[in-house]
Amino acid sequence: MKLAAFLLLIVSCRFGHCSRRNIVLILTDDQDVELGGMTPMKKTLTLIGDKGVTFTNAFTVTPLCCPSRSAILTGKYPHNHLVRNNSLDGNCSSAQWQKVMEPQVFSVYLKNQGYQTFYAGKYLNQYGHSTVGGTAHVPMGWDHWHGLVSDELSLFRWEIDKHWLLRQARTPMKNTSIAFLDNAFRRRWQTLLSVDDLVEKVINKLGEVKELNNTYIFYTSDHGYHTGQFSLPIDKRQLYEFDIRVPLLVRGPGIKPKQTIKEPILSIDLAPTILNIAGYDVLESMDGSSFLPLMDSSQNKTSWRTDFLVEYTGEGEDKTDPVCPNVGPGVAECFPDCVCEDAFNNTYACVRTLSKSNLQYCEFADSEFFVEVYNLTSDPHQLTNIAKTVDPSLLVKMNQRLIKLESCSGNDCRTIKREDDGFGS
Template sequence: MKLKLNLAAFLLLLLAACCGSGRCAGRNIVLILVDDQDAELGGMTPMKKTRGLIGDAGVVFANAFAVTPLCCPSRSAILTGKYPHNHQVRNNSLSGNCSSAQWQKVMEPQAIPVYMKKSGYQTFYAGKYLNQYGHPTVGGVAHVPVGWDHWHGLVGNSKYYNYTLSVNGAAEKHGDNYQRDYLTDLIANRSVEFLESRKRHVPFFMVLATPACHSPWTEAPRYSKSYISTKAPRHGSFNVHGKNKHWLIRQAKTPMKNTSIQFLDNAFRKRWQTLLSVDDLVEKVIKTLEQVKELNNTYIFYTSDNGYHTGQFSLPIDKRQLYEFDIRVPLLVRGPGIKPKQNIKEPVLNIDLAPTFMNIAGYDTWKSMDGRSFLPLVDPSQNKTHWRTDFLVEYTGEGKDKADPMCPHVGPGEAECFPDCVCEDAFNNTYACVRTLSKINLQYCEFADRENFVEVYNLTSDPHQLTNLAKAVDPTLLVKMNQRLIKLESCSGSDCRTVKREEDRFDS
């Protein structure tokens, strides 16, 4: 009997040690995923509650990146822990594999909710999923992605009113009544309902995917007067001609016309207004977690699917570009065992989210994923010298078969044109980059076009990426970066997580 008691005591101590390190099944996970929120142009400024309740209570990752700067491919990367070349979602269209039949057949069964479900978690999703979700040709609202117990998925792209939800496979139509229909608030309210009615003593995994701060930037009525005099920041690359850059950037006219500037200032202001409701959502969720006595047992992640620009290199508004304003995202995390007020500099990617969730859920390995758990980074006792120094950013351009009739033909395959005929994307806006953060801060990008165009930036001396150094740097450095890019473009699983040796880094 004494031996059995000692064994039981040992197992209890082992369990306590496991949970204390944040790697024990039973911890809850909440992911708050916003849409198009930048980290470079003040995107977190309106988020006072979020910065206090998550950032100050935990960790802010100073170098968090999306591996592709567009909604559907990025969200697919978050769900699968895979680079776009492995999950095969190229853009926001069905033909680009966004929520397509192929995605549903091949990738959804490998997505994070499936693993969480197998690990005994209750799963809950509310808000935007993938841009083409609910399309009638691929199952419509009846299709509920595998792994989700409670499903409130937005049909199509971000909206605030007049949308349809798939509620566990049934269509639920919404109008324009603020109290009933404003989507950010509805997501907050349904998350509270779930937290209050869920199965007790069973861990949960929640994703709350708000429409903010994506267009059409419809603010809640109570915030319509907020930031009324705010304008987009005028520093760095704002209203600067993108000389020595890819043709798509060069075609933007500098200086911008007043109509473009007025348009982007209005977008900037309204984006911040929509984010105030997200800030309220964060507060509401955290208060509810506290009321149901789960706050201290819950990891809370706050991030965006990609960044955004408003006037940089004279591009009025959008994402899709390789520059810091489009690939950097906010990432704030709090949870059990995470010391408050940490600021971590190591580069973390959105493909790291799924492996981190699996790590929390008790999985020892995530062989099929390209990312890696970043829990060791928030543990001061862990060795950080084996963390990555470089990573891949990749994007497949979209365009029309013919030039927009409202715009002059500026290149092969214009896509969407904004005020004063500035085109933001094209078929050959297709690129892959090595981004490295070590002793020196570098980016090397190759375009898939007739010119095999190359852009290189030293972000230590040129943080706004004004000067393309492709023709000025040591050719041996270009060769090294090209070789690393080739490896990353074809990597899978552990090959993508390989840590570079010191002598192989791109420091020079």
């Protein structure tokens, strides 16, 4: 778990009048929502969430670090802004803000040690012992999901319901994997307690310098994470809720406290929102929209999307992993026990809709042209792929919607939502 905090000071001068707003974006790496990732963040929930808005449906548009951060910085879908090999033109740093925003922007990068190298300081003994083999205090962790998969689903049904990368995972998981994941889950939560302290320090410092009431503070993550779900060891890169849902809390001038907003917000909406706050127009090239009108009642309300695109391009080399020679070429991230987290054809595009229907439709670019469809109202854990049983007309409709979302760019992406607000109803 790493922490990047971009402190953006923006001065907006128009028509001879200058007004200054500070914007702080606190961006964590790999922080989930579905598996209790915000549970350790008591101070953050109080100091940002209770003082402003909590978005309950915030998503990344691609579940891997650099493409998702690039989407935050540019406001574009990955397929529209040259993300190749998980980079934005070979760069994935805070310097991208200078290209997107205006010269009156500076950034401060704060780093908290990742949980794999592990730094939790005074919280070393929280959530049980830090040694492998204990039981982390988790409300919905790998053990629950692992039990659902191994005990309630037959192996045959499991094999035909998910794409091949899920089918190669070993169910039930080995004890070595379970011990590894239990320790990793605990360490992530311990590290988040330190992140929570850092958030408090940033907010306290803004108060000391008399800038807190003049500052918008965003807290979010680049993507989610999994630790054993569907017997995959530990990573992101998957289309499921645990990898694509992210926390999003915002406080600032004009934002009433203790709001909960259900409209779907995407990582591509952050840059347009920050521009909007700074007094600039959303760039024509940006796919996302400003969600400032949703938070601030003084703004003109606009219609909002009910569905969106999630996509990922898989990685994998055309050679065998020497540590796992039996898994064959084309795979990547094979750990532990030689279960692989990625492959060159782990490439997919999905429509996720949150209207009267709560659905996800995904197409894979693999030799099977595999399709996965989930009704998250009746199946919130996405255990059952209904692609072969759902009404074919719905599949056609979602495929057409997917084509639209994949082909749009800039303002066209923002107008799609206004034309098709009834999709999925």
